[in-house]
Amino acid sequence: MRGRIKVMLLAAALGVPMVVAAAPVSVASIQELLAVTHAQRLMDGELRQMDALMKQAAHPQMAGRELNAAQQKVMDGLAEKMAALFREDMNWQKMEPAFIKIDRSSFSQEASTAC
Numbered sequence: 001m002r003g004r005i006k007v008m009l010l011a012a013a014l015g016v017p018m019v020v021a022a023a024p025v026s027v028a029s030i031q032e033l034l035a036v037t038h039a040q041r042l043m044d045g046e047l048r049q050m051d052a053l054m055k056q057a058a059h060p061q062m063a064g065r066e067l068n069a070a071q072q073k074v075m076d077g078l079a080e081k082m083a084a085l086f087r088e089d090m091n092w093q094k095m096e097p098a099f100i101k102i103d104r105s106s107f108s109q110e111a112s113t114a115c
Contacts, residue, residue, distance in 0.1 A: 023109040030103045039099065040092045050086055054079040 034040070058079035059072070067075060 025104055025107045025109045027100055029109060030100050033103065034096070034099060043090070043092055043095060047087055047090060051083045054083040
């Protein structure tokens with residue numbers, strides 16, 4: 001103990017910064033944070049809104065011009081394909097690991113338990 005105090009005093013006298021690394025946040029803490037903030041439900045809601053926007057975009061009034069049935073079918077098909085791509089790439093199972101990685105690099109265990 002005395003040796004440790006001497007090293008700290010010597011470091012302080014020499015102006016050496018004492019860096020104390022914060023404990024990295026645990027995956028369980030991040031998952032709890034994501035659950036408490038309803039991140040999955042929010043993301044699912046965003047995907048539903050995106051689906052609705054895609055469908056709305058598939059029914060344009062192109063400069064005051066109506067689409068015929070064949071054109072509308074093509075637009076509907078494109079909108080559904082785009083929505084399916086978003087749902088496939090932006091689903092919770094694929095996005096949760098990214099959220100965990102970002103949060104682990106942004107928070108310490110102390111910060112996550114302080115909330």
